[in-house]
Amino acid sequence: MKPIELSKDARAAATGKLRDYFRKELDQDLSQLPAEMLLDFISKEISGVFYNRGVHDAQELVQKKADDIVEALYGLERGA
Numbered sequence: 001m002k003p004i005e006l007s008k009d010a011r012a013a014a015t016g017k018l019r020d021y022f023r024k025e026l027d028q029d030l031s032q033l034p035a036e037m038l039l040d041f042i043s044k045e046i047s048g049v050f051y052n053r054g055v056h057d058a059q060e061l062v063q064k065k066a067d068d069i070v071e072a073l074y075g076l077e078r079g080a
Contacts, residue, residue, distance in 0.1 A: 003043040004051070014039050 006014060015035040022030040030038075 003040070004047045006043075011036075011039065 015032065018035045018038055019030045019032075022028045022035075
């Protein structure tokens with residue numbers, strides 16, 4: 001799967017969050033380059049799982065809304 005490409009600002013924010021997580025939760029200082037490498041790995045190898053889940057959730061939502069519309073249309077029918 002093609003890695004998700006981030007803008008420069010989004011990439012900087014994401015690496016900052018990774019560095020903060022490592023510092024706060026793992027008590028390790030993660031420098032910029034390893035943070036960028038970890039972000040690249042996550043983007044290439046793991047992001048597809050989250051992307052596919054988002055697509056699945058969107059499909060369910062659209063299906064529910066379509067069902068609601070069909071139900072509403074049946075409610076508008078008049079007896080002939």
